Amino acid sequence: MTETVLPTRAEKRKFKMDMRALSPFIALIVLIIAGALINPDFLTASNLLNVVTRSAFIAIIAVGATFVIASGGLDLSVGSMAALTAGVMILTLNSQGSADMGTLALGMLAAIALSAACGLANGLIVTFGRIEPFIVTLGTMGIFRSLVIWLAAGGTITIRNLELRELYRPVYFGSVFGIPVPIIAFLAVASIGALILYRTSFGRHVVALGSNEDVARYSGVPIWRVRTLTYIIQGICVGIAVLVYVPRLGSATPTTGLLWELQAITAVVIGGTALKGGIGRVWGTVVGAVILELVANIMVLSNFVSEFLVGAVQGAIIIIAMLVQRSVHRGR
Amino acid sequence: MKATVLKIAMAAGLMAGVATGAVAQQKNVTIGVSIPAATHGWTGGAVYHAQETAKALEKMHPGLKVIVKTSPDGASQANALDDLTAQKIDALVVLPFNSDELTDPVRQVKNKGVLVTVIDRGLKDPSIQDIYVAGDNPGFGRIAGKYFADTLKQGNIVVLRGIPTVLDDERVTNFEKAIQGSGVKILDRQYANWNRDDAFKVMQDFLSKHQKIDAVWAADDDMALGVLEAIRQAKRDDIKFVVGGAGMKEMVKRVMDGDKMIPVDVTYPPALVATAMHVTAANFYSNAPMRGTFVLNAQLITKDNAKDHYFPNSPF
Structure with missing residues (x-):
């Protein structure tokens, strides 16, 4: 049954999708032109690489959020989850002590396992507890945040072994053929995400679940499994983001990942995914994350915005970017 | 049997009372300390110093009891103040979350005749505080x-x-x-x-x-x-x-x-909590006047004096 229904839907949407899918890219180009006009230093390779590199955490997390939101869910706990995962990963590294690849691999494994488990917990409570995801993840957001504060005793969790720190550092600061590793990481995550969302039956189930849960249920979509899996995917994405985050400053503090959940959700929405579910756009999400970071960068590089007004101008630019997008696909 | 025990206890109590009266002004004082929970590095340091100081003060002054309570936000700090008042405290040392929310709760504590020491973030009505300890x-x-x-x-x-x-x-x-x-x-x-x-x-x-x-x-x-x-x-x-x-x-x-x-x-030391607690205790255990405003100077830490500011066990 899905075989006969879904292909026609996808085809009907094809033309609309092209315009809608393009609009975040148009907003991106407009922003880049604006940035270049404001400060010539903006277009230097080092500045642009800096900006895209540091958008990597939000981009990777937002790819996971695309799945959750496309299926009609929401995850507010990602920022706290990232902080907790980073904290536990560093504690694992410290407990091993020796500076070799084995230690690093163990730390990474711990990070991914923990974040996947956190995602699983979110998913199970949402599905089996039948509670609104907003409430569930608001609760786990508090839980994860307190746990990291407790682990750090309010202070900072830092990689103690300096050799280990140096060994791990290239994962954020290194580059392959001139492309920084975090950019490669988020391109890889986005590619795999796009593949799963657009080319697998699971991906179609996610979108079907988000557009109409009842119809999806009657069509035989395994609702509970699909929904739980979206939260696990979100968790794994948080874990991958942490793998790239930890080598940057080598520490986790109680303020790590603060408000990342809002940035991830904003990136998803700028990218064209519907907040009410039913539409998911992985590449748009990635562009959304880059746009967010670019706006912040342009603010610092500009000379005419007072530091007191940065927040206001940033907010205005995001709203204008969305309006531009809207008018683009209305006037098609 | 029971009666004997009671008698002995009473006698001991009486003797202890006489002894303390004779030796010094040794009295039973309870100080409540209410500070924000360790939600970032600096408050983490404040909690550490509060707990360390509580131990040190209790050792220094027999009969002194120090209760440290941490709260994650302004509303729960107001509740914590109620709990502390219920335990019959003689003095309150408080690092308020914010001025607006906590002015009235602290005023209520003050109205029960409790000595109030305020740290760092001031209250809306400065007449509430007996002692004010602040960073510079x-x-x-x-x-x-x-x-x-x-x-x-x-x-x-x-x-x-x-x-x-x-x-x-x-x-x-x-x-x-x-x-x-x-x-x-x-x-x-x-x-x-x-x-x-x-x-x-x-x-x-x-x-x-x-x-x-x-x-x-x-x-x-x-x-x-x-x-x-x-x-x-x-x-x-x-x-x-x-x-x-x-x-x-x-x-x-x-x-x-x-x-x-x-x-x-x-410096902008979280240890100013410790200073406030010491000053408050001194109000009960010394004859020196302790009321007023204490401003801790910000200090330049250089290579020469760094070891005086280094607390390896503090989380901050």
């Missing part, structure tokens, strides 16, 4: 500014600000006043929320924007760490030094070890 925010900015004016003499610097608050404003305006007239010029300033990640980003952008920066006032040790990482990544050697602030143990250690990039630090 204008001095924090002034001392840092003076260091730049004296050491750098001539050059261009960038400034990272904290979270937009009165406290941050006092620091920055006094910093600017202190460098006035010297050859030190502020190229740029930007908020980075006392956050390591934000400071890293802002510093990266400053480095793209300005070809030559002589020094950085990061105004906070957490931000200084983010700044250092950004400088290292950009492989820039024009920046001579970075000055943070607050006295985080990692940074004090670097000053102590003679790190060229971190020549000094400016």
Whole structure:
């Protein structure tokens, strides 16, 4: 049954999708032109690489959020989850002590396992507890945040072994053929995400679940499994983001990942995914994350915005970017 | 049997009472301490110092009981104040979450005849407090500014600000006043929320924007760490030094070890909680007058005095 229904839907949407899918890219180009006009230093390779590199955490997390939101869910706990995962990963590294690849691999494994488990917990409570995801993840957001504060005793969790720190550092600061590793990481995550969302039956189930849960249920979509899996995917994405985050400053503090959940959700929405579910756009999400970071960068590089007004101008630019997008696909 | 025990106990109590009366003014005093929970580095340090001081004071003054309560937000701190009052405290040492929410709850405690010591963030109505212990925010900015004016003499610097608050404003305006007239010029300033990640980003952008920066006032040790990482990544050697602030143990250690990039630090010690507790206890156990306002000077930590500011066991 899905075989006969879904292909026609996808085809009907094809033309609309092209315009809608393009609009975040148009907003991106407009922003880049604006940035270049404001400060010539903006277009230097080092500045642009800096900006895209540091958008990597939000981009990777937002790819996971695309799945959750496309299926009609929401995850507010990602920022706290990232902080907790980073904290536990560093504690694992410290407990091993020796500076070799084995230690690093163990730390990474711990990070991914923990974040996947956190995602699983979110998913199970949402599905089996039948509670609104907003409430569930608001609760786990508090839980994860307190746990990291407790682990750090309010202070900072830092990689103690300096050799280990140096060994791990290239994962954020290194580059392959001139492309920084975090950019490669988020391109890889986005590619795999796009593949799963657009080319697998699971991906179609996610979108079907988000557009109409009842119809999806009657069509035989395994609702509970699909929904739980979206939260696990979100968790794994948080874990991958942490793998790239930890080598940057080598520490986790109680303020790590603060408000990342809002940035991830904003990136998803700028990218064209519907907040009410039913539409998911992985590449748009990635562009959304880059746009967010670019706006912040342009603010610092500009000379005419007072530091007191940065927040206001940033907010205005995001709203204008969305309006531009809207008018683009209305006037098609 | 029971009666005998009671008698002995009574006799002991009586004797103890006579003895204390004779030796000194030894009395039973309960001090309640209400502080924010350890939600970031500085408050983590405050909690550590409060607990350490509670132990030390109880040892110093037999008969003294110190109850430390931490609260995650303003509303629960108000509840904690109720709980403390119910335990019949003689004095309250409070580091309020914010002035607006906690003024009335503290006033109610005061109305029960409790001695009130307020730390750092003042209340709306200063007449409530008997003792006020505060860090020196204008001095924090002034001392840092003076260091730049004296050491750098001539050059261009960038400034990272904290979270937009009165406290941050006092620091920055006094910093600017202190460098006035010297050859030190502020190229740029930007908020980075006392956050390591934000400071890293802002510093990266400053480095793209300005070809030559002589020094950085990061105004906070957490931000200084983010700044250092950004400088290292950009492989820039024009920046001579970075000055943070607050006295985080990692940074004090670097000053102590003679790190060229971190020549000094400016204190804004979470240990001021300890000072407030000592002053409050002294009100009961000494004849010296203790009421009034105590401002702890911001101090410049240099290589020579760094060891006095280094607390390896504190989480901050």
